[in-house]
Amino acid sequence: MKNISAVYPGSFDPPTNGHIDIIKRAAKIFSEVVVAVTHNCNKHHMFSLEERVDMMSRSVSEIKIVKVSSFSGLLVDYLDKTESFCIVRGLRALSDFEYEFQMALMNRKLKRDVETIFLVPDQEYTFLSSSTVREIASLGGDFKNFVPAPVYEKIIKIKGK
Numbered sequence: 001m002k003n004i005s006a007v008y009p010g011s012f013d014p015p016t017n018g019h020i021d022i023i024k025r026a027a028k029i030f031s032e033v034v035v036a037v038t039h040n041c042n043k044h045h046m047f048s049l050e051e052r053v054d055m056m057s058r059s060v061s062e063i064k065i066v067k068v069s070s071f072s073g074l075l076v077d078y079l080d081k082t083e084s085f086c087i088v089r090g091l092r093a094l095s096d097f098e099y100e101f102q103m104a105l106m107n108r109k110l111k112r113d114v115e116t117i118f119l120v121p122d123q124e125y126t127f128l129s130s131s132t133v134r135e136i137a138s139l140g141g142d143f144k145n146f147v148p149a150p151v152y153e154k155i156i157k158i159k160g161k
């Protein structure tokens with residue numbers, strides 16, 4: 001494999017075990033994986049950008065070639081900054097496909113040599129999303145097995161306040 005760095009963008013609100021599964025798979029393929037937490041003022045997030053970056057950083061601290069960062073604006077501009085042309089995205093089910101396909105083609109229209117690499121998580125994570133974790137947590141359900149330990153601790157701490 002060539003010396004290629006990839007960017008894995010997402011809201012990660014909060015990071016889940018599904019995201020970590022994708023990051024571990026990407027880390028086996030690429031020489032460097034930059035997890036890029038998106039800052040989007042128009043989107044209402046449960047966690048601030050700093051909290052999402054912090055939770056993600058703690059969750060991937062043992063995977064050496066992974067860096068956690070954040071960006072606002074166009075992903076293709078961020079790719080230029082990081083000198084990368086590869087975007088990693090996770091595909092859980094057919095329902096993800098249409099949106100992801102549209103984004104991949106749009107990013108390629110914006111920057112011709114961009115490639116989007118889709119990775120499929122372990123079957124046990126195909127039902128998992130940040131929004132279901134937020135919902136279970138807010139309804140008092142047990143979400144411990146769905147998120148990395150630092151994320152679980154953070155949510156429990158907030159709920160305890």
Ligand code: ADP
Nearest residue numbers: 010011012013018019089090091121125128129
């Ligand atoms: P976004 O708002 O950019 O969709 P998310 O944090 O929801 O941000 O997701 C980031 C990426 O991770 C997307 O490609 C999404 O399809 C993927 N993803 C989300 N949950 C899972 C999961 N359980 N398994 C695999 N990929 C996932």
